[in-house]
Structures are given as C-alpha cells and as structure tokens.
Amino acid sequence: xxxxxxxxxxxxxxxxxxxxxxxxxxxxxxxxxxxxxxxxxxxxxxxxxxxxxxxxxxxxxxxxxxxxxxxxxxxxxxxxxxxxxxxxxxxxxxxxxxxxxxxxxxxxxxxxxxxxxxxxxxxxxxxxxxxxxxxxxxxxxxxxxxxxxxxxxxxxxxxxxxxxxxxxxxxxxxxxxxxxxxxxxxxxxxxxxxxxxxxxxxxxxxxxxxxxxxxxxxxxxxxxxxxxxxxxxxxxxxxxxxxxxxxxxxxxxxxxxxxxxxxxxxxxxxxxxxxxx
Amino acid sequence: xxxxxxxxxxxxxxxxxxxxxxxxxxxxxxxxxxxxxxxxxxxxxxxxxxxxxxxxxxxxxxxxxxxxxxxxxxxxxxxxxxxxxxxxxxxxxxxxxxxxxxxxxxxxxxxxxxxxxxxxxxxxxxxxxxxxxxxxxxxxxxxxxxxxxxxxxxxxxxxxxxxxxxxxxxxxxxxxxxxxxxxxxxxxxxxxxxxxxxxxxxxxxxxxxxxxxxxxxxxxxxxxxxxxxxxxxxxxxxxxxxxxxxxxxxxxxxxxxxxxxxxxxxx
Numbered sequence: 001x002x003x004x005x006x007x008x009x010x011x012x013x014x015x016x017x018x019x020x021x022x023x024x025x026x027x028x029x030x031x032x033x034x035x036x037x038x039x040x041x042x043x044x045x046x047x048x049x050x051x052x053x054x055x056x057x058x059x060x061x062x063x064x065x066x067x068x069x070x071x072x073x074x075x076x077x078x079x080x081x082x083x084x085x086x087x088x089x090x091x092x093x094x095x096x097x098x099x100x101x102x103x104x105x106x107x108x109x110x111x112x113x114x115x116x117x118x119x120x121x122x123x124x125x126x127x128x129x130x131x132x133x134x135x136x137x138x139x140x141x142x143x144x145x146x147x148x149x150x151x152x153x154x155x156x157x158x159x160x161x162x163x164x165x166x167x168x169x170x171x172x173x174x175x176x177x178x179x180x181x182x183x184x185x186x187x188x189x190x191x192x193x194x195x196x197x198x199x200x201x202x203x204x205x206x207x208x209x210x211x212x213x214x215x216x217x218x219x220x221x222x223x224x225x226x227x228x229x230x231x232x233x234x235x236x237x238x239x240x241x242x243x244x245x246x247x248x249x250x251x252x253x254x255x256x257x258x259x260x261x262x263x264x265x266x267x268x269x270x271x272x273x274x275x276x277x
Numbered sequence: 278x279x280x281x282x283x284x285x286x287x288x289x290x291x292x293x294x295x296x297x298x299x300x301x302x303x304x305x306x307x308x309x310x311x312x313x314x315x316x317x318x319x320x321x322x323x324x325x326x327x328x329x330x331x332x333x334x335x336x337x338x339x340x341x342x343x344x345x346x347x348x349x350x351x352x353x354x355x356x357x358x359x360x361x362x363x364x365x366x367x368x369x370x371x372x373x374x375x376x377x378x379x380x381x382x383x384x385x386x387x388x389x390x391x392x393x394x395x396x397x398x399x400x401x402x403x404x405x406x407x408x409x410x411x412x413x414x415x416x417x418x419x420x421x422x423x424x425x426x427x428x429x430x431x432x433x434x435x436x437x438x439x440x441x442x443x444x445x446x447x448x449x450x451x452x453x454x455x456x457x458x459x460x461x462x463x464x465x466x467x468x469x470x471x472x473x474x475x476x477x478x479x480x481x482x483x484x485x486x487x488x489x490x491x492x493x494x495x496x497x498x499x500x501x502x503x504x505x506x507x508x509x510x511x512x513x514x515x516x517x518x519x520x521x522x523x524x525x526x527x528x529x530x531x532x533x534x535x536x537x538x539x540x541x542x543x544x
Contacts, residue, residue, distance in 0.1 A: 162373065164369045164371065164373040167337075167342045167369075168367065168369075168373060170342065171342060171365065171367055172387045172390045172391065172438075173390065174390045178390055182386070182389065182390070186375065186377045186378075189377070267377075268376045268377045268418050269376070269377075
C-alpha cells in the first residue's frame, strides 16, 4: 500500500541509448529492403516489361554494364555542381559581406537577388543557353539556385551579432576589419554553414535542370542528359540507374557538408553539441 | 530628510565627471537627467535604482557607448607615460563572452584588438585570470563554465588592459545569492589591491551598501540623483560587516532614500 516507486526516468541508460542508435540506423535500411523487395515482387508477379518498369535486378545489371558511360556522366554533373556550388558560396558570402559594410548597396541590390531566387531556374535556363556557351550556362544555373540561401543566411548571421559584444568591440576601438574577422564572421559561421548545406543540394538540382534544358541541344553528357537521352530511347533501366546515381550524389554532398559543419562547430555551437550538456 | 552631499569636501583628482547630462530618446521620452556626478580616482561608487531609471544609460555614456543628448562627460585620461589603450574596463549584465573562443582568447580580446605583442598578452592574460581565480580554466570554452565563472571571465577581460576605471552594469544580477556574495567579496579584495575607480550599477540595496564608499540613489524617469549616501565602514569589509548593525542601519537609510522616488502604486 505504501510502496513507493521511483519516478519514471526520462533519462536513458547506456544500453537503451545504444539500442536507440542501432534502431535509427537499422530502420531506414529495413524500409529500403522492404521497398526494393516489394518493387521486385510487383514487377515479377505482374510480368511488367522492363521498358515500362524494370525490376531492381535489371537496374543493378544496367548500372554495372553501363558503368563506363554513367561514370563519365556522373563526373561531368559533379564537376558542374561543384563549380556552381563554389561560385554560389564565394559569391553569396562576398555579397553578404559587401551588404553588411554598405547599407546603400544592400538596399539597392537585395531585391534583385530575391528576384533571381524566385524566378524558377527552369524558366531561365533556356535563355542562359542562348546567351552563354553551354558549359558556362549550366554552371550559371547551378550558381543561381545555390547562391541565394548562402547570401540570405550569411546576411542573417552577420546581423545576429550580440549587441553587447559589438559594444565591447567599439569600446576597445576595434577597426572594421577586426570587428568583421573576430566578431561578425565567427558569429555568422553557423548560419553560413547552414546556407552552404542547402546550397549543396540546390546546386545539384540547378545543374540537372540546366542539363535537361540543354539536352535537346545535344552536346551535353551529364547524368541528367543521360536520363533524357535514355527516355527518348526507351532505355528505362538506364534511366533508373542514372537516377540512382543522382540521388546517391545528392546524399553524399549533403553528408559531406553536414560533416564539415559538425567539425567546424563541435567545440562551441549548440547545434553540434548533442543532448548531454 | 536625507543628507545630500553634492560634492566631497576635500576634492581629490577626478576620474569621471558628468555635467548637466541628459538623455532624450527619439520617441521623446526623457530617460535621464540633468545629471551631475563626480567620481574621485580610486573611489567605489554605486548607482542604485530599479530598472528603467537610466543608471545603465549613464554608465554606457561614461564608456562612450551612448552619447548624451546634452551636457558633457569627462573621463580622466591615463597618467602620462602609460599606454594609450582605453582607460576603461566594462562588465556587462551578461558575461557577454564569445562562445567560439576559449577563456584565454576571450580575456585576451582587448589586447588582440590593441595589437599587443603575443608574449606580453600571454603574461597579462595569465595575470588577469589569476586575479579572478580562473588560472586553471584558460583552455575551457564559456559553455563549459558555470554562470559565476563566466562572470569572472568577463571581469578578467575588463581587468586585462589594467584600466583606471572599471564600469560594471548590474554584473551579478543574474547570479544566485551564494555566488553573488562570493563575487562581492572577491571584487572588494580586487578593489583593495588594485585601487581602481569602480562605478557599479545595481538594483540591490544590500549589494550597493556592502560594496561601495558612496551610494548614489537615482529617481525614476527622468533619472536624477535623489540622494548620495556615504558608507563609512571600517576597512577591510568582510562577511562580518554584512551582519553588523552598521550595515543594517545603512541599508535602512538607503532604502528610505529610495522609497520617496518610487511610491507604491495607488488607485
């Protein structure tokens, strides 16, 4: 009757935490395996021809047999993405720094950065392809979509500096450059890294969109071009294989940027500290 | 009536002098003044009043972080022959540390901004950390420290340039009482050793009486000096003073001086 029970603890034990982590890794894998199995059974049972829906086995075999072509295309798309991403990162951060130093420039130019962002890139791509050499146009598309998140996040970060810290820098007579280097940039770093993480995925999308828009013009050889080309030739297994590679590329880009962010912030920023503290 | 001493009888060298200082915000609200205040070199003065009486504004004006609407703010320059670095150290209500920098980098910030040579900076950082009892935490990050320790880091940063004047804006208001008492004692010990001019903003009657030689009681909106009460206690002050009858009497005097400016709301 007067037996007292310990209150249910919200804190997990070490074994519980390990099991939880295992489940977090395992569950998506289980879902993937189930989906692939369901896909294979669906194709087998309904006897769907490979030019309508190839089974996972057929896609895998195509991935291996067409590897030389697909690998070349992957490299092309990745290099476009990388160049677009670098341009977006450098351009976005640099423009945000300029805006931060001069309100006049910010007021004059920021609306146009927004316009560039809200106009769908698929609609701009054909125009760019007319005025620019194809490779440049594709990189420009990757740049346009990746650029804005970096700009707006960096701007937000530079404006989020602690007011009292800024006062402290003034009190000790810090120059503009010192304030930027020792206060504003470190304070903005988490925001910049967040912007870059978004820009990485968007650059890939921009590159793919531009390749597809350029596809009919011929000379491209990126993964998106392969998808369009395979579509015309009803080579559906290769379409799926190329799509698989694109997804994998996107995941790897995101993972790398998330890892960079974690490594850069792990000593001090809440987002990288985990729940223990 | 409360005795109001407008200026000390024997006039020593001044560290800070405010003359007819006012602050009117853009909204038209008169926040401060006119305010006349002289603080002698080496004096420990508290500005006491509840939130919104302009005491922090006055402090920020002395630091040059705010500009007065009218009037003049005079701050003693360094004695001739010493460094040209600012003669003022400022401690904010929050520790205001850079979360991405270690304790020693935070403390060394004023030196870095003044482009002090690395080896000299290192020695001064070590000295400042030793003064606040944090010598072993040079490599820690702010988030790894308790609230009281963060405040000590903030104090070390204010001391690292060896300023003549230390301005403190409700520095211990957010700390628990035990930690606050300890920091009060440590601050008094530092003041006795270093003999800096300290202007200490607080809304605690007990803290102001315990720490200062002179308590300036401020009235609300616009902030003016309601009373100036000299706390004439035997030095060095310690925990014994905190429980003495003198202390209680001073606290009552200061509380009474505070009361007429802030009548209970009636309806």
